[in-house]
Amino acid sequence: MRFEATMKQAVVRRTVREFAGSKLADAAVEMDRTARFPLDLAGEMADLQYFGLEIPAKYGGAGLDAVSSAMVVEEISRANAAMGLCISVHNGVSAYPMYLFGTPEQHRRFLPLMASGEKIGTFCLTEPNAGSDIASIESTAIRRGDEYVLNGNKVFVTNGGVSGINLILARLRGTERAEGLTVFIVESERRGLDKGPPEDLMGMRGNPVCPILLNDCCVPSHNVLGREGEGMKVALSSLNGGRIGIGAQALGIAQACLDVSLTYAEQRYQFGKRLVELETIQKFLADMTIRIEGARLLIYRASHLKDRGLDYARESAMAKLYASEVAVEAGRRGVQMHGGYGYTKAYPIERYYRDAKVCEIYEGTSEIQRMVIARSLLSEVSGSKGENGYEHRSVHKTGSRRTYYSY
Amino acid sequence: MNIVVCIKQVPDEPIIRIDSERMTLIREGTESTINPLDRVALEAGLHLRKHNGGQVTVLSMGPPRGEESLREALAAGADRAILLTDPAFAGSDTLATSHVLARAISRLRPFPDLLLCGMKTIDSDTGHVGPQIAEELGIPQVCGVNKINLEEDSLVVERLSDGFLDTVKVTLPALISVSRECCPVRSLPLGALEIAFSQGDVTRWGCQELGVSEEEVGLKGSATRVRRLLTPAFTRKGEIVSGSPRLLVDRLIGTLEAVGLLDEEDG
Numbered sequence: 001m002r003f004e005a006t007m008k009q010a011v012v013r014r015t016v017r018e019f020a021g022s023k024l025a026d027a028a029v030e031m032d033r034t035a036r037f038p039l040d041l042a043g044e045m046a047d048l049q050y051f052g053l054e055i056p057a058k059y060g061g062a063g064l065d066a067v068s069s070a071m072v073v074e075e076i077s078r079a080n081a082a083m084g085l086c087i088s089v090h091n092g093v094s095a096y097p098m099y100l101f102g103t104p105e106q107h108r109r110f111l112p113l114m115a116s117g118e119k120i121g122t123f124c125l126t127e128p129n130a131g132s133d134i135a136s137i138e139s140t141a142i143r144r145g146d147e148y149v150l151n152g153n154k155v156f157v158t159n160g161g162v163s164g165i166n167l168i169l170a171r172l173r174g175t176e177r178a179e180g181l182t183v184f185i186v187e188s189e190r191r192g193l194d195k196g197p198p199e200d201l202m203g204m205r206g207n208p209v210c211p212i213l214l215n216d217c218c219v220p221s222h223n224v225l226g227r228e229g230e231g232m233k234v235a236l237s238s239l240n241g242g243r244i245g246i247g248a249q250a251l252g253i254a255q256a257c258l259d260v261s262l263t264y265a266e267q268r269y270q271f272g273k274r275l276v277e278l279e280t281i282q283k284f285l286a287d288m289t290i291r292i293e294g295a296r297l298l299i300y301r302a303s304h305l306k307d308r309g310l311d312y313a314r315e316s317a318m319a320k321l322y323a324s325e326v327a328v329e330a331g332r333r334g335v336q337m338h339g340g341y342g343y344t345k346a347y348p349i350e351r352y353y354r355d356a357k358v359c360e361i362y363e364g365t366s367e368i369q370r371m372v373i374a375r376s377l378l379s380e381v382s383g384s385k386g387e388n389g390y391e392h393r394s395v396h397k398t399g400s401r402r403t404y405y406s407y
Numbered sequence: 408m409n410i411v412v413c414i415k416q417v418p419d420e421p422i423i424r425i426d427s428e429r430m431t432l433i434r435e436g437t438e439s440t441i442n443p444l445d446r447v448a449l450e451a452g453l454h455l456r457k458h459n460g461g462q463v464t465v466l467s468m469g470p471p472r473g474e475e476s477l478r479e480a481l482a483a484g485a486d487r488a489i490l491l492t493d494p495a496f497a498g499s500d501t502l503a504t505s506h507v508l509a510r511a512i513s514r515l516r517p518f519p520d521l522l523l524c525g526m527k528t529i530d531s532d533t534g535h536v537g538p539q540i541a542e543e544l545g546i547p548q549v550c551g552v553n554k555i556n557l558e559e560d561s562l563v564v565e566r567l568s569d570g571f572l573d574t575v576k577v578t579l580p581a582l583i584s585v586s587r588e589c590c591p592v593r594s595l596p597l598g599a600l601e602i603a604f605s606q607g608d609v610t611r612w613g614c615q616e617l618g619v620s621e622e623e624v625g626l627k628g629s630a631t632r633v634r635r636l637l638t639p640a641f642t643r644k645g646e647i648v649s650g651s652p653r654l655l656v657d658r659l660i661g662t663l664e665a666v667g668l669l670d671e672e673d674g
Contacts, residue, residue, distance in 0.1 A: 006604075007472075007474065007475040007478065007604060008478075008600060008601070008604035010439075011475060011478070011482075012597060012600055014419060014438065014440060015594060015597070016597075018594065019594040023594075047596070048594055048596045048597060049596045049597045052598075053597065057598055057601070061598065062596070062597035062601055063598060063602075064597060068597075068601075072597065
C-alpha cells in the first residue's frame with residue numbers, strides 16, 4: 001500500500017495549484033460579488049485541457065487518471081469553488097458519461113468539442129418534482145420517426161447558462177418509474193431548448209446555474225446516450241464518478257478554510273497571545289486537519305478504485321458525503337475562529353462557508369449518500385437492491401471494450 | 408541552434424530542512440519543483456528554438472527523483488532530458504556540481520551553441536554553478552540576463568547591474584544565466600504532463616558514462632565544506648529622544664556617525 005502521489009500526480013497537483021493561485025483566486029471574489037461566469041478565464045483553462053481531464057488524447061483530452069483528475073478539481077476549488085464546480089460537473093457527469101456510454105460516432109462528434117472546452121457540458125436530472133427520487137422524472141420523450149420530441153422542465157442545471165451540450169434525462173411516454181428513463185444529448189442551439197434566468201444562489205454564485213426548458217425540442221435518435229430505457233443506469237453511473245468530483249470540490253473548499261483560518265490565527269492577538277497559541281484554537285485547527293486528511297484519503301481511494309476498474313459506488317458515496325460534511329464544518333469552525341471579521345466580506349471565510357453548503361445537497365444529498373452506503377452494505381448480507389431499486393454498481397471503460405458490471 | 412538548459416530540482420516547501428551532519432538539504436519526503444529561474448531559462452530556450460529551430464536538451468544533476476523535473480521539462484517542450492545521477496554525486500558542492508554538468512555538456516555532439524541556466528537557485532542561492540560551468544568549458548558567460556536577442560553567430564543580451572542596463576554582445580557558444588524578467592513562464596497543459604510522464608524518455612548518466620572518477624565528485628570532489636548554517640538574528644533597537652529641534656538634529660547626526668552611516672565630512 002502506497003500513500004504517496006506518483007511523480008506525475010505531484011506535478012499535476014503543483015501545476016494546477018500554481019495556476020489556480022495566480023489566476024483563479026482573485027477572480028473568485030469578483031465571481032461571487034457579480035454572480036458572473038468569466039468565459040475568458042474558462043478559455044484559458046480550456047487551453048490547458050482542464051475541460052478534458054479523463055478524456056483520451058485522441059479526442060483532445062488530457063487522458064489523466066482519476067486520482068490526478070480529483071487533484072485538479074481539489075486545487076481549482078481551493079482557489080475558486082464556483083470554477084471548480086464548473087470543471088467537476090463538465091468533466092464528471094457530462095464529458096465522462098459521454099465517453100463511457102457514447103457510440104464511436106457520438107465520440108467523434110461531441111468529445112473533441114467537450115474536451116477542448118468549446119462546448120461546456122451539463123447533466124440535467126433535477127426537476128421541480130424529481131431530484132433525490134430520480135424515478136419520478138416527468139420530462140417526456142416521444143418517438144416520432146427518426147427523432148424524439150422532448151418536453152419538460154429541468155431546474156438547478158449547473159453550468160446551464162454557458163452550456164453547449166446537455167445530457168437530459170427524460171421518460172419515454174407511457175413508462176413508469178425507472179424503466180423508461182433515457183438520456184438524450186441535446187445541443188443548446190436546438191430549437192425548443194430554452195434557458196431560464198440564472199438562480200440567485202447562496203454560494204457558488206459565479207456558476208451560471210439555471211433552469212433548462214424543453215418545449216417540443218426535437219432530437220435525432222442517434223443522440224440517445226446509452227440505450228433507450230437505460231437512463232437510470234447512465235444516471236447512476238455518472239453520479240458515481242461525479243461524486244468523486246463533488247467530494248474533491250468539497251475537499252478543496254475545506255482546505256481553503258483551513259489555509260485562511262491558520263493564517264488568521266497566526267496574525268490575530270487576543271489575551272496578549274496569537275490565537276494559534278490558545279488551546280481552544282489549536283483544537284479547532286487539529287480537528288479540521290484530521291477531517292480534511294480523512295476526506296482526502298477517501299477521495300483518493302475512490303479514485304484509485306475507479307482507475308483500477310473496480311466497483312467504487314459505495315466509496316464515492318462515502319467520499320462525497322464525508323468531504324462535504326467536512327467542508328461545511330470547516331467553514332463553520334473557520335468563521336467561528338475569525339470571530340466578527342469572519343461574518344464580514346472582508347475575509348474569504350464567509351464565502352467558503354456559503355460555497356461549502358451546497359456540497360451536502362447536489363449530486364445526491366447527504367441523506368441519499370447514506371442510503372446508498374447502507375443499501376450497499378445490506379446487499380452484501382441480504383441481496384437487497386440499491387438506490388431507486390437498482391443495484392448500484394460502477395460502469396467502466398476498459399480500453400475500447402465496454403464492461404458492464406452486474407447491474 | 409542547439410541549446411542546453413541546466414535545471415535543478417529544489418524543495419517546494421515553505422521551510423527547508425537541513426541534514427545537520429552533512430549540512431545538505433533533506434530531500435526525502437518533500438515536494439519538489441524546478442528551480443523557478445531555471446524554469447525561466449527553459450522557457451527562454453524554447454522561445455529561441457521556436458524562432459531559430461534546433462533542439463533543446465535539459466540537464467539536471469541530482470538524486471533519481473530528479474527525473475520528475477526533467478519530465479516536467481519534456482512536458483514544457485524540451486526535446487531531450489538527461490539526468491546526471493550517481494550515489495557518488497551526493498554531497499557535491501557547487502564546484503563538483505559544475506564539473507559534472509560541464510563533463511556532460513562536453514559529451515554532447517554537436518557541442519551546444521548556447522547554455523542556459525537560472526542566475527541562482529532558491530535553495531542555496533549561490534549563483535556559482537553557471538559561471539563555473541562556463542569556466543570549465545572555456546566559453547564566455549553573461550549572468551543575470553533579462554533579454555536575449557540572436558544576431559547571426561552571436562547574442563546581444565541585456566542585464567541590469569547596479570541600476571544600469573548593460574547591453575553585451577557575446578559570441579557563441581556561450582553560457583547565459585537568466586533573471587526572472589527574461590521570459591514569462593507558461594502553465595503547462597495537463598495532457599503534455601500525462602504524455603511526458605507516461606511516454607517521455609529520460610537518459611541517465613553516472614560516473615561511468617561521464618568518465619569521471621569518484622574522487623572528482625561528491626564530497627570528495629568538493630572544494631568547500633559547509634561548517635555551520637544559521638539564521639541571522641535581526642533585532643530592532645528603537646530609541647525615543649525628546650528635546651528641541653537643534654538638540655534632536657545633533658543627536659541624530661551623532662548617532663548615525665557612531666554607527667558609521669555618515670562620514671564626518673558629510674556632516
